[in-house]
Amino acid sequence: MNPNDTVRFLLAVGLFPVMVWLGRGIRAPRGRRAFIVGVTAIIAGFGMQAFGYLVPWSEWWLLRHFVFGLGGFALAFAAWQARGYELSGEPR
Amino acid sequence: MNAAAWSITEDIAPMLGFAVALIAVLLLPVRPGGAFSRASKSFFVASTMCYFVSAGVSILGHFMTMPAEVTSVMPLVELLWVPFILFGVYAMYSQQQLNDAVEARHAVARSGEMLESVMAMTPAGVVVLDPDGKITFANPEARRLLDLADGQAADMEVPEWSVSLGDYREATEERRHDMRDLVGPEPLLNQSVTVGWPNGWRRRLIVNTTPLAHDDGGQAGAVAAFVEREPWSPPRRADASKRPSGTSN
Numbered sequence: 001m002n003p004n005d006t007v008r009f010l011l012a013v014g015l016f017p018v019m020v021w022l023g024r025g026i027r028a029p030r031g032r033r034a035f036i037v038g039v040t041a042i043i044a045g046f047g048m049q050a051f052g053y054l055v056p057w058s059e060w061w062l063l064r065h066f067v068f069g070l071g072g073f074a075l076a077f078a079a080w081q082a083r084g085y086e087l088s089g090e091p092r
Numbered sequence: 093m094n095a096a097a098w099s100i101t102e103d104i105a106p107m108l109g110f111a112v113a114l115i116a117v118l119l120l121p122v123r124p125g126g127a128f129s130r131a132s133k134s135f136f137v138a139s140t141m142c143y144f145v146s147a148g149v150s151i152l153g154h155f156m157t158m159p160a161e162v163t164s165v166m167p168l169v170e171l172l173w174v175p176f177i178l179f180g181v182y183a184m185y186s187q188q189q190l191n192d193a194v195e196a197r198h199a200v201a202r203s204g205e206m207l208e209s210v211m212a213m214t215p216a217g218v219v220v221l222d223p224d225g226k227i228t229f230a231n232p233e234a235r236r237l238l239d240l241a242d243g244q245a246a247d248m249e250v251p252e253w254s255v256s257l258g259d260y261r262e263a264t265e266e267r268r269h270d271m272r273d274l275v276g277p278e279p280l281l282n283q284s285v286t287v288g289w290p291n292g293w294r295r296r297l298i299v300n301t302t303p304l305a306h307d308d309g310g311q312a313g314a315v316a317a318f319v320e321r322e323p324w325s326p327p328r329r330a331d332a333s334k335r336p337s338g339t340s341n
Contacts, residue, residue, distance in 0.1 A: 008171045015178055022178070025127065025185030035181075042143075042173065065102035072109025072143060079116035079136070086121050086128065 005050040012043045031081030038074030041067050100154055107147035114140045125194075129187045135180030142173040215319070217297075220304075222313045225272025237295060237320060238287065253287050274301050275314045284321065296321040 019039050026032040048064040117136040120128045146166050149158060211218055217234030219227045230240055238253065257273050274280060280301040287295045297318040304312040 002167075004167050004171075008167070008174075011171075012174050015174055019178060019181060022181040022185045025181060025188050027127065027188070039177070062102045066105045068143065069105035069107075069109035072106055072111075072113045072140075075140070076109065076113035076116040079113065079120055082127070083116065083120050086123070086126050 002050070005046070009043070009046040009050040012046050016040075016043055026078060026082050028081040028085035031078045031085065034074045034078035034081060038071045038078055041071030041074060045071060100151060103147050103150045103154075106143055107151065110140050110143040110147065114144055125191055127184050127188045127191070129183060132180045132183035132187060135176050135183060139173050139176035139180060142169050142176065146170050217318045219271070219316050219318075220313065221271050221275050221316060223275060223311050225270035225275050227271065228313070234318070237297065237318070239289070253289050256286050256288070258284050258286065271316065274299060274316050275303070275311065276301075277303055277311065279303060280316075285318070 016039065020036055023032055023035045023039075026035055045064050045068040048060065048067060052060050052064065114137065117133065117140055120133050120136070122128050122130055122133055146169050149162060149166055152158060153163065211231040214231065215233060217237045218229075218231045219234045219238075220229035222228050227234075227238075227240075230238065234240070238251075240251075251269055254269050255271055255273065274283070274285070280299060283299045283301070285297045285299045287297060298321050299316050299318040301314045301316045303314050306312045
């Protein structure tokens with residue numbers, strides 16, 4: 001158990017509602033959902049790292065990296081949707 | 093797959109994801125009126141770079157010995173993702189709020205311009221009165237009917253003319269140098285009003301008013317629209333001897 005990982009996880013969980021609330025600024029609906037998925041995945045990765053020592057499964061750490069990867073792709077999708085919404089000229 | 097290959101694979105997964113995120117973030121458009129500013133884009137790039145660098149250092153660690161200072165700082169770099177993405181989203185949110193406020197201001201300005209053009213083109217005189225009956229706005233036709241100079245309405249203290257309710261024959265005795273008789277809680281419909289000038293010149297107007305109220309219900313004035321009851325016209329020359337031949341009544 002690494003105390004730094006626990007602190008990071010708790011900090012991220014505490015700021016999660018703020019991120020979701022501010023995520024309303026992403027006007028593209030799918031982009032907003034993808035942003036929440038991405039943030040959730042990365043915070044889940046923090047949690048998997050903080051409390052992984054409780055899981056008796058050797059591939060747990062591998063799964064954690066893929067969860068981080070999923071978070072990265074979700075944030076990329078959110079950014080792509082936001083870009084399309086910005087360039088589409090739709091009334092905001 | 094051996095342990096070393098698995099180890100690289102598990103680092104490649106997040107690195108690939110955040111590489112795509114980095115490209116997507118770099119392609120975010122920064123344009124006037126858009127949601128993304130240079131600040132929000134910079135924070136998004138920084139937050140994505142945190143994981144990009146962390147995964148990169150981890151992959152490099154499989155091929156070379158990384159200094160302990162670098163590997164020890166990596167958890168802090170990952171931690172920076174939280175404030176960076178928070179600042180980025182906050183900057184984007186603030187930019188959109190600012191854009192909405194600017195857009196609302198432009199909409200009000202456009203609405204004002206449209207109202208101003210309608211006021212300029214309407215054949216009726218329209219004035220806005222404050223609770224004391226002083227004119228705070230007058231359209232061109234109202235300026236013509238009330239003989240107001242341009243820009244005079246807003247700062248006019250005591251006009252030359254006086255106003256009395258009713259036709260001039262049965263006009264009330266009390267004549268006012270303002271229009272406070274037209275300001276009241278109830279609207280007026282087809283109210284005859286006589287406007288008289290010191291030289292005896294008179295205009296008879298038909299006035300409709302709509303009261304204006306503050307949010308708390310207090311009297312804020314009124315909007316009065318009026319037309320001239322009997323527009324002045326030059327007298328006809330009804331001289332039958334000068335009529336051309338062949339014409340009849």
